[in-house]
Every structure is written in C-alpha cells, then in structure tokens.
Amino acid sequence: MNGISMEAGLLLAAILFALGLMGLLMRRNIIFMLVSVEIMLNAAGLAFIVAGMRWAQPDGQVMFIFILTMAAAEVSVGLALILQLYHQLKTLDSDAASRMRG
Amino acid sequence: MELTFYIAGAVAILATIMVITRYNMIHALLYLVVSFLAVAVVFFTLGAPFMAALEIIIYAGAIVVLIIFVIMMLNLSEDATQQEKEWLKPSIWIGPAILSAVLLAELIYIFTAMDVPTTATVPVDAKLVGLALFGPYMLGVQLCGMMLMAGIVGAYHLGRQKKKVTHRFLEKEAAQ
Numbered sequence: 279m280n281g282i283s284m285e286a287g288l289l290l291a292a293i294l295f296a297l298g299l300m301g302l303l304m305r306r307n308i309i310f311m312l313v314s315v316e317i318m319l320n321a322a323g324l325a326f327i328v329a330g331m332r333w334a335q336p337d338g339q340v341m342f343i344f345i346l347t348m349a350a351a352e353v354s355v356g357l358a359l360i361l362q363l364y365h366q367l368k369t370l371d372s373d374a375a376s377r378m379r380g
Numbered sequence: 381m382e383l384t385f386y387i388a389g390a391v392a393i394l395a396t397i398m399v400i401t402r403y404n405m406i407h408a409l410l411y412l413v414v415s416f417l418a419v420a421v422v423f424f425t426l427g428a429p430f431m432a433a434l435e436i437i438i439y440a441g442a443i444v445v446l447i448i449f450v451i452m453m454l455n456l457s458e459d460a461t462q463q464e465k466e467w468l469k470p471s472i473w474i475g476p477a478i479l480s481a482v483l484l485a486e487l488i489y490i491f492t493a494m495d496v497p498t499t500a501t502v503p504v505d506a507k508l509v510g511l512a513l514f515g516p517y518m519l520g521v522q523l524c525g526m527m528l529m530a531g532i533v534g535a536y537h538l539g540r541q542k543k544k545v546t547h548r549f550l551e552k553e554a555a556q
Contacts, residue, residue, distance in 0.1 A: 281498040282385050287426060288491045290389045294396055294419075296484035301400030303476030306467040309405060309451065313412060316443060317396055320419060320435075331426040334502040336512040339431050340520070343513065346438050347524045351531030353443050357450045358539035364454055365541070371467075 287328030294321035308363065308372045312356050319349045381501065385425040392418035403464040405451055409444055416440040430506035 298317030305311055323342040330338020360370070367374045395415035402408035416439040423432040513521060 281500050282382055282425065283498045284496045285491050285494060286385070286389070287422075289488060290392065290422065292484060292487040292491060293393055296480045296487070297393070297396045297400060299483070300473075300477055300480040303480065304468070304473035305400070306472075307405070307464060309447065310400075310408065313408065313447065314400065316439070317399065317412075317415070320416065320439065324419060324422065327423055327426055327428050327431060330428065330504065331501060332496070332499065334427075334499075334504060336504050336508040339428050339504060339509045340512050340517050342428075342431050343434070343509075344520055344524060346434060347528060350438060350443060351527050353446060354531050354535040355538065357446060358535040358537075361450060361453065361539055370454075370456075370460075 282331075284328060284332045287331065288325060291321045291325040291328060294318075294324065306372055307370050308360055308375075309370060311372060312353065312360065315356075316349060316353065319345055319352075381425050385422060388418045388421035388425065391415075392422065401468075403461045403468065405456070405460070405464075406448070409448055409451075413440045413444055416444070425501070427501045427503040429503065430509055 295318050298314045298321060301314035301317065302311055305314065323345040326338040326341040326345070328338070330336065330341075363375055364370060392415050395411045395418060398411040399408045399415060402411065416435060420432040420435040420440070423429075423435055
C-alpha cells in the first residue's frame with residue numbers, strides 16, 4: 279500500500295513557495311519577478327492538492343482549478359503591463375518604475 | 381509510487397533553484413518547464429491525474445509559452461544577460477535569501493511538528509472533480525469566467541500600442 283505522508287507534500291509546497299519568494303525578492307528584472315509569482319502560486323496549488331489527497335475529496339482539486347485560472351489571467355495582464363513598461367522606459371528594471379508619474 | 385513522489389519532488393526543487401539563479405531568461409524558462417513537469421508528476425502520485433494534465437497543458441504549455449513570446453517581442457540584446465549578472469550580486473541577494481530561509485525553517489518546523497497519520501492515496505478522478513465543480517462550486521466557476529473576461533479585456537487594453545495622432549500639416553511642419 280502506498281502512503282505518501284501529508285508532511286512530505288506540505289514540505290515540498292513550502293520549499294517551492296520559499297524559493298519563489300526568494301526569487302521575487304532578489305531579482306530586479308521584472309519578468310523574473312513575474313515568473314517567481316507563478317512559482318509561488320503553483321506551490322499554493324500543490325498545498326491544496328495535498329490537502330485534497332489527505333481526505334480523498336475533490337475540493338482541493340477544485341481550488342487548484344481556480345488558482346490555475348487566476349494564474350492565467352494574472353500572467354496575461356502582467357505581461358501586457360511589462361510590454362507597456364518596456365515601451366515607456368526601455369528597460370526591464372523594476373526600480374525604474376518606482377515613481378507614479380516618472 | 382512513494383519513490384516517484386520523492387524523486388519528482390527533488391527534481392522540482394532543483395529545477396526551481398536553477399530558475400531563480402539563471403542569468404539568461406530563456407534558460408530560466410526552460411528550467412521552469414522542467415519544474416512544472418515535475419510538479420505534474422507529484423500531482424499524479426498524489427492521486428490527482430486530471431490536475432497533472434491541466435498543470436502540463438496550462439502552466440507548461442500556455443503560461444510559459446506566453447512569457448517566451450513576450451521575451452521574443454521585447455527583442456532583448458546580448459547585454460541583457462550581462463546586466464542581469466550585474467544586478468544579481470551576492471551583496472544584493474544574501475539578505476532576501478536569509479529572510480526567506482528563516483521563513484522556510486519556520487514552515488518546516490510547523491509541518492514536522494504536526495502529527496498526521498499517513499493514509500493510503502486514493503485517486504480522485506476527473507468525474508468527481510467535475511461533479512464538485514459544477515455542483516457546490518457553481519458560483520466560483522461563474523466568477524472565474526468573469527475574471528477571465530476581465531483579464532482578456534485588461535490585457536487588450538494595456539497591451540494596445542497608442543497610435544500617434546498628429547495632424548498632417550503639423551507633421552509636415554515638424555519635418556521641415
């Protein structure tokens with residue numbers, strides 16, 4: 279009988295989330311920051327799947343579908359913003375966009 | 381099945397570390413694809429085969445390809461990698477890395493302090509997920525549809541290039 283403990287799954291989700299947070303904090307390139315946010319969302323979804331596995335209920339997977347849709351919408355809007363930013367400022371540096379009316 | 385879970389988890393962690401440390405953006409995105417595929421394998425071992433398929437189709441298939449398209453549209457030059465190398469100095473990343481490591485240590489402590497009995501993995505297939513999705517979670521599905529619509533409209537509005545409107549006489553004047 280196979281039994282993956284809930285701790286192992288949650289630990290994997292926590293490690294992936296921390297790596298995404300690390301990438302978000304230490305990068306200055308705005309595309310890398312968006313990618314790190316994707317990693318963090320994916321880790322959150324993994325935590326939901328692990329919880330759904332623990333009680334063998336479909337609710338965790340339903341939540342993962344919602345997270346997936348949100349990630350898709352978020353990345354499309356974020357990339358449109360990045361394109362606009364690059365055309366305005368000619369750089370991908372997130373510090374260049376620190377003012378509201380630069 | 382257990383061994384598959386641990387190997388796929390290790391691959392996911394290593395690939396994610398490679399993602400956040402690469403200088404070249406395309407290399408990072410290829411590692412990101414590997415990471416998502418490994419997480420899909422993890423989903424499969426956790427008894428969620430439908431979610432594994434969705435992870436591959438939407439994350440590795442759609443989102444990463446979208447990011448690659450945008451990088452191609454930006455047409456970055458060779459010195460983008462060089463600039464990335466300048467931005468990612470140890471003096472810059474050591475602080476955030478330590479802070480996130482502290483948070484991770486706390487999370488690990490909390491999760492290992494829990495005492496949860498290990499239960500057998502029962503696969504929950506697509507039919508059960510669909511029944512839950514279009515039964516009790518109907519409102520959420522509709523809200524997701526609205527959010528996707530808002531995302532489409534927002535992306536179109538933000539991504540549109542503003543047309544330069546200049547009067548032709550003024551343009552001629554400016555050219556002279």
